Amino acid sequence: MLDKATLRKADIFSGAVVFLLGLWIVGQAFRMPMKDSFGGVMNVWYVSPALLPLFIGGILMLLGFMLSRTGLKTVGSAELKNTLQWLGSRRLLWFLTSDGSMRFYAASILFLTLVFLNLPRIDFFVSAVFFLFPFITMFYFYDDFLLKKLLALYAMGAAAFILYFSLGIDAVAASLVPFGADMLAICFLIIYGVYAWKWIRRDPSRRRKYRIAITMAILAPFFIGAIFKYFLMVPMPKEGLIVAVLDYLWYLEF
Amino acid sequence: MIFFEQLGTYFQMLVYHVSNPVHLAILFGSVLLGIIFGALPGLTSTLGVALLTAITYGMDTGSAMLCLLAIYVGGTYGGSYSSILINIPGTAASAASALDGYPLALKGEAGRAIGLSTTSSAIGTIISMLFLVTVSPIVLHFALQFTSFEFFLLAFFGILISGTLTTPDLVIKGWISGFLGLFLACVGRDRLQFYPRFTFGIPELDSGIEVVPVLIGAFGIPQIIQVLRERIQIGDVQKLQRITPEFKTIIRNIPKIVRSALIGVGVGCVPGIGEDIAAWVSYGAAKNTSKHPENFGKGEITAVLSTEVANNACVGGAIIPLLNLGIPGSPPAAMLLGALMLHGVTPGPMITFEHPTFIIECAAILLLASMCMWVAGMTLAKQVVKVLRIPAPIFMPIVGMLCIIGSYSLGINIWNLYLMLPVGIISYFMIEMGYPIAPLVIGVILGPMADENLRRALMVTQGSFWPILTRPVSLALVLIMAWMVLIQIPFVRNWKNRAVAKTVQLFRNKPQG
Numbered sequence: 001m002l003d004k005a006t007l008r009k010a011d012i013f014s015g016a017v018v019f020l021l022g023l024w025i026v027g028q029a030f031r032m033p034m035k036d037s038f039g040g041v042m043n044v045w046y047v048s049p050a051l052l053p054l055f056i057g058g059i060l061m062l063l064g065f066m067l068s069r070t071g072l073k074t075v076g077s078a079e080l081k082n083t084l085q086w087l088g089s090r091r092l093l094w095f096l097t098s099d100g101s102m103r104f105y106a107a108s109i110l111f112l113t114l115v116f117l118n119l120p121r122i123d124f125f126v127s128a129v130f131f132l133f134p135f136i137t138m139f140y141f142y143d144d145f146l147l148k149k150l151l152a153l154y155a156m157g158a159a160a161f162i163l164y165f166s167l168g169i170d171a172v173a174a175s176l177v178p179f180g181a182d183m184l185a186i187c188f189l190i191i192y193g194v195y196a197w198k199w200i201r202r203d204p205s206r207r208r209k210y211r212i213a214i215t216m217a218i219l220a221p222f223f224i225g226a227i228f229k230y231f232l233m234v235p236m237p238k239e240g241l242i243v244a245v246l247d248y249l250w251y252l253e254f
Numbered sequence: 255m256i257f258f259e260q261l262g263t264y265f266q267m268l269v270y271h272v273s274n275p276v277h278l279a280i281l282f283g284s285v286l287l288g289i290i291f292g293a294l295p296g297l298t299s300t301l302g303v304a305l306l307t308a309i310t311y312g313m314d315t316g317s318a319m320l321c322l323l324a325i326y327v328g329g330t331y332g333g334s335y336s337s338i339l340i341n342i343p344g345t346a347a348s349a350a351s352a353l354d355g356y357p358l359a360l361k362g363e364a365g366r367a368i369g370l371s372t373t374s375s376a377i378g379t380i381i382s383m384l385f386l387v388t389v390s391p392i393v394l395h396f397a398l399q400f401t402s403f404e405f406f407l408l409a410f411f412g413i414l415i416s417g418t419l420t421t422p423d424l425v426i427k428g429w430i431s432g433f434l435g436l437f438l439a440c441v442g443r444d445r446l447q448f449y450p451r452f453t454f455g456i457p458e459l460d461s462g463i464e465v466v467p468v469l470i471g472a473f474g475i476p477q478i479i480q481v482l483r484e485r486i487q488i489g490d491v492q493k494l495q496r497i498t499p500e501f502k503t504i505i506r507n508i509p510k511i512v513r514s515a516l517i518g519v520g521v522g523c524v525p526g527i528g529e530d531i532a533a534w535v536s537y538g539a540a541k542n543t544s545k546h547p548e549n550f551g552k553g554e555i556t557a558v559l560s561t562e563v564a565n566n567a568c569v570g571g572a573i574i575p576l577l578n579l580g581i582p583g584s585p586p587a588a589m590l591l592g593a594l595m596l597h598g599v600t601p602g603p604m605i606t607f608e609h610p611t612f613i614i615e616c617a618a619i620l621l622l623a624s625m626c627m628w629v630a631g632m633t634l635a636k637q638v639v640k641v642l643r644i645p646a647p648i649f650m651p652i653v654g655m656l657c658i659i660g661s662y663s664l665g666i667n668i669w670n671l672y673l674m675l676p677v678g679i680i681s682y683f684m685i686e687m688g689y690p691i692a693p694l695v696i697g698v699i700l701g702p703m704a705d706e707n708l709r710r711a712l713m714v715t716q717g718s719f720w721p722i723l724t725r726p727v728s729l730a731l732v733l734i735m736a737w738m739v740l741i742q743i744p745f746v747r748n749w750k751n752r753a754v755a756k757t758v759q760l761f762r763n764k765p766q767g
Contacts, residue, residue, distance in 0.1 A: 001688055007423055010687050018430055023450075025437060032449060048711035049451055050442040052705045056437050063430045070424065103483045108679060110656065111475065115671045119658070132651050139482050139647035212648065220652045224659060234663040242288055 008074040009083050015068030022060030029053035099144040106151045110135050113158045123166055123240025124229075128221030130185050136213040137196050142208055146199055153195055157188045179241035188242075199246045263611050264387070267618035277320055284321045285626045286634065288328020290641050293336050293344045297653060299529075301477065303589040304470045305653075308660035309595065315597040320619050322593055323569075326586045329567050331375040331527050331614040331631065335639055338367045338558075347568075348531030348539040350561040358551035365495035370555060371562045372631030373499050374511065378563035379624035381515035382570020386577075387617045393578040396727075397603035402711035405722050407731040409704035412525035412581045412664065414735055416693045419527050423688030425742050431684065432693035438463050439701020446709055458669040466592040467661040467670040468677050469696050472691050473585065475678025476658040478650045480685070497635050507556055510540060511563050518564035522571020525696060528584040529565035536564030570620055577601050577613055580703060585692050588699055596664065664675025 002010060032050035033043050045051070072080065086092060095101065110131060118127040132153050138147045164170055164184065173180030193214070200206035228234040229243070230250055236243055271277045284306065291302035299320040302325045310318035333348030338349045338355035351371060358367040374736045400408075413436065417428030441452045442462025504511065514536040521532035540560035550557050572583025572589070580602035582588035594601055605612055630638075659675045682689050715721055722728045 001422060002686060004423075007688050011427075014687050014689075018434075021434075021437075028452060032451065033447070043447075044717065046717040047446060047709050049447055049449040051709060051712075052436070052701075053440050056440065058432050060430065060433050060437070063426050063433065065422070067426050067430065070426070100483055103485070104479060105378065107479045107482050110651075111658075111675055111678075115658065115675045119662075119671065120668055128655055132655060135651035135654070136647055139650075140645065142485065142647075177561070216648055216652070220655065224652075224655060227309075228659055228663055229724060232663065233657075234666060237662060237668050 008016060008071045009079070011016065011071030012068050012075065012080065012083075015064045015066070015071060017064070019061050019064030022057045022062075022064055025053050025055075025060065027055030029057055043164045070153075102148055102151065103139070104148055106138050107135075109151070109155060109158070110138075113154075113161075115163055117158060117165070117246060118185070121170070121181055121238060122185050123179070123238055123242050124236035125225055125242035125246075126182050126185045126189075127223050127238070128225065129217050130189060132239065133189060133213060133217035133219060134192060136217055137210065140209050140213055141200065146196075149199060150196055154182075157192065160188075161185075179244075182241035259757060260387075260530045260614055263614045263619055266550045266729075267611070267615045268622065271316075271320060271622055273617065277317060280317060280321050281324050281622055281626050282630065284324035285328040285623060285630050286638070288325035288330075289332035289335070289627070289638055291325065292329040292332020292334075292348070293638060294641060294644070294649065295336055295340075295344055295481070295646075297649075298345045298473070298477070298586075299332075299347075300473045300585040300589055301470075301657075302326075303468070303586045303593070304473060305656050305660045307589060307593040308663045310593065311596060311664060315594075315599055316615060318593060318597055320622075322590055323616065324623040324626065326590065327375075327379055327566065327569055327620065328627055328630070329586070330569055330590055331372070331562070332638075333629055334371040334375070334562060334564075335368065335635070336642055338364055338371065339639060340642060345529075347533055348534040348561070349530060351558055353537070353551050354414045354554045357551070358555065358558070361553055362493075362495065363553070364493065365497045366500060366560055368554070368635055369498040369632070370500040370503055370558055372497070372557045372635070373501070374562040375566040375631075376624040376628040377504065377511060378515055378518055378566030379569055379620055379627070381512075381563075382519050382567040383571075383617050383620040383624070385519045385569045386565075386574055386613065386620065389574055390578055390613050391730050393574060394603055394606060397578055398604065400727065401721070401725065402707040402714065403725060404731070406704050406707040407722070407728055407735075408579060408581060408709060409465050409700035409707070409732050411735055412700050413693055413697050413704075414738055416525050416696045417690070418525060418738055419524070419531065420690040420692045421688070422690060427687075427689045428693050431689045431691065432697045435694040435699075436701045436704065437698020438468065438694075438698050439704065444580055445702065458667075463673060463698065463704075464665065464667075464670055465620075465698055466589075466596065466664050467674040469589055469592055469695055470657050470661050471674035471676075471678035472681040472695055473589075474653065475675065476496075476682035476685050476691070478654050478657075479679075479682050481646050481650055483739040497632055500634060503555060503559065507559055510556055510560055513543075514538060514560045514563035515567040518567025519571035519574075521564070522568035522583045522735060523574050525575060525581045525583060528572075528586070528692065529568040532568040532571075533561040533565040536560045566624075572666070573616060573620075575614065577605055580672055582696065582699060585695060588692075588695050591699055648681035648746055662705065 029050040032048060032053070034048045034050055035045055037041050041237055114127060114131040118130055122130065134150060137177065138150050164181070170181050177183060197210065229236055269570060271281070287306070288299060288302055292299055294558045303322050306321055306325050309568050310321050313321065329345065333343055333345035334351045334355060336342050336344035337348040337352035338359050341356040343349040343352050351538050355367045355371065358364065413432035417432040418425050439462070441459055443450050443453070443460050450460060452454050461605030517536045517539060518532040519536060521527055531718065537560060540557055544550065544556065568584060572587040574590055575581045575583050576587045580591070580600070583589045591601060599605070599609060599612065657674070658671060661670045662668060665668060681694070685691060711721070722732055741750065
């Protein structure tokens with residue numbers, strides 16, 4: 001959590017956001033059937049679906065206003081002016097590129113790419129390794145310089161995958177090579193692994209961590225995935241290359 | 255006669271679970287997993303319950319409850335390991351235990367502290383189980399008299415009180431968080447007229463927001479990001495000697511145990527407030543009533559006892575409003591509510607009609623879980639503390655993976671993930687800005703109850719709010735809520751403080767005899 005002085009400044013803005021959200025909720029609620037007919041049923045105000053949203057929106061507007069007001073009263077207009085200047089200065093850029101912020105971006109980007117990019121399109125097991133291996137290596141070395149390097153490579157890979165899927169190359173590749181996206185992800189993982197190795201190979205303690213990262217990144221998805229897929233009978237979001245191999249082995253009659 | 259019938263059912267449930275090897279394995283496994291989740295800083299019993307909910311999807315309700323209650327009990331207790339051994343609370347519930355547990359470990363009494371924490375946690379859970387069994391019929395009796403107005407006000411009360419008491423900063427933020435949760439609950443087609451609210455034409459939103467993925471996102475993702483962003487590193491683990499059950503200390507401190515258990519159950523019953531508040535209140539009470547308050551913070555054994563009894567007593571306390579009113583008493587109980595809904599059990603006043611033995615079964619499971627926890631704590635603690643050496647950058651990404659596959663597997667719907675992750679990231683920012691997450695979750699859970707009951711009540715009264723003031727329970731709830739709001743106004747707060755001071759003065763000046 002932020003410190004108290006920064007919290008009060010943040011309250012001015014978060015209060016304003018809450019107020020605007022409340023206003024939007026009220027605006028949307030007024031579009032809902034109030035006393036008119038919906039689906040052939042004449043409404044009365046007290047059974048309207050707008051009743052609770054109006055109530056919530058109104059209260060959020062009030063609370064948002066009160067929060068902003070409290071923040072403004074505590075901080076004062078001079079400090080608010082300083083904050084606004086800070087928001088328009090280079091110091092904001094420094095904050096946004098600080099080590100703590102980079103760690104936040106790294107974790108968020110890894111989650112976002114897994115959920116919105118990889119899981120729906122790439123084999124579950126490959127996606128999971130694609131998530132865990134970069135995740136563990138970015139944080140386990142406790143080195144922000146290395147984190148930035150690895151994050152940059154990962155982001156480039158993710159951008160390449162976005163292009164690959166959005167330009168429809170995956171459909172073309174699928175007709176030529178089976179499991180094209182999975183193959184590509186595995187290739188990227190190898191490139192990522194070699195790149196990370198290049199940075200850590202001279203340090204024995206990091207080499208040990210690297211080996212642990214690889215082991216965990218491969219073992220954990222197989223353990224978790226196998227439980228869900230074969231014991232709880234949950235079909236994976238995307239079943240590709242590895243799932244096909246595992247299915248073959250699982251259902252093989254010896 | 256009914257009492258003996260219930261007692262018979264209780265023992266029947268105990269025998270049923272104990273005689274089933276699969277159930278015993280589930281029980282031990284879940285307790286152990288709970289202890290590990292509680293012990294690892296950054297992981298909580300709430301997250302443990304959330305993740306296990308996905309795994310219990312295919313189980314019958316009894317086995318699922320066995321699994322979830324066991325991890326809840328184990329997780330609440332497990333936090334004391336890291337509190338005592340490394341001075342980092344594994345969960346917020348055990349933060350108070352670190353104050354005296356760690357100094358005890360530094361004195362070479364870690365085994366004694368862990369043993370005491372194990373025995374007192376088991377006792378706390380058992381006492382709360384007794385309360386669950388005895389208080390539930392009374393609560394149910396009253397709850398059956400409730401009309402839609404009372405249920406609407408109860409939902410509203412739950413959000414307000416949880417917002418008031420869980421906020422780490424301004425009370426307004428707790429309320430905002432609660433109302434944001436209520437807003438999320440409005441998304442989807444409304445249940446009376448089937449009108450789509452805030453769905454933006456997306457068919458997946460028509461059925462509303464899935465509760466469990468929201469809960470997993472709100473509790474899991476921010477924790478993972480926070481631990482990794484702030485680089486929380488675990489220090490040296492203190493040496494753990496022979497663990498002793500400390501029965502003598504327990505017998506010497508029976509009044510303190512009873513007081514702490516009452517605090518735990520009482521705090522647990524209040525919607526949305528968790529084990530952490532129970533532990534702190536109990537710690538405060540123990541210190542204030544101690545003959546040697548100066549020893550607190552320096553390794554006072556009764557401090558560990560008081561906090562551990564209270565936080566585990568909170569488990570049973572939190573289940574009382576959950577099962578009888580459908581209002582979760584704590585964040586893990588909110589997860590339990592989500593899990594119960596998945597299994598087709600709707601907690602509330604009708605629970606004894608729809609599932610006559612359910613509360614008794616929960617009580618039996620609590621007893622088994624506490625016994626299992628005690629055995630695991632006494633025998634496996636030395637092995638379990640080894641997990642404290644696993645670095646966060648290894649286990650946190652794996653927990654993230656579990657959050658994702660867990661959310662997805664509930665309904666086998668990738669849309670759950672599209673919902674879970676944004677909720678998680680927004681929750682992270684909210685936590686950073688001092689907004690509590692528990693009221694948001696309570697709001698999401700209680701939203702449908704508030705919406706349906708408000709409109710149903712108004713339909714019955716043809717749009718009149720008058721019964722709110724004429725029905726005693728409604729009036730009481732309205733007055734309490736009004737007081738909660740008014741007390742935040744500085745003028746009213748000052749007036750209250752002056753009135754309290756004057757009353758105290760009056761009693762002090764009163765002539766003796």
